Amino acid sequence: MVNVGDKNSTKRKAIAKATMFLGTEIIAHFNNDELHTKKGPVFQTAIIAGIQAVKKTSELIPMCHPLLINGVDITIEISDSEHIEILCTVSIEGKTGVEMEALTGANIAALTVYDMCKAISQKMVIKEVKLVQKSGGKSDIKNG
Secondary structure (H helix, E strand, O other): OOOOOOOOOEEEEEEEEEEEEOOHHHHOOOEOOEOEEOOEEHHHHHHHHHHHHHHOHHHHOOOOOOOOOOEEEEEEEEOOOOEEEEEEEEEEEEOOOOHHHHHHHHHHHHHHHHHHHOOOOOOOEEEEEEEEEEEOOOOOEEOO
């Protein structure tokens, strides 16, 4: 791991986005922006899984520091008749960034949606996961 002992603590934030193809077959089953399957509510479960993943990132990715996360916010929205977007925002006051935590949270939320919906269709695709914003530390990034 990189030694961050001499760095100053700063407020840091990262936002990651996952875009996922569900298809019209799955989207048609949604009622009031939620789908209830035999496993339970899809988006609510995916949000909880994403938050858990953020907190366990250092256990999954070998060179990540264990962090005391200040906040995690995950939103999942239907973006059109076939796709959803998952946004994972992570904040901390610390000596290292939270990009990997945000990316991990978005990925695991998407995988959870897949798991919850695979009985309806297995044509789903996690199309893109990317860092859309990072602030604090040495540089700020905004990728839209």
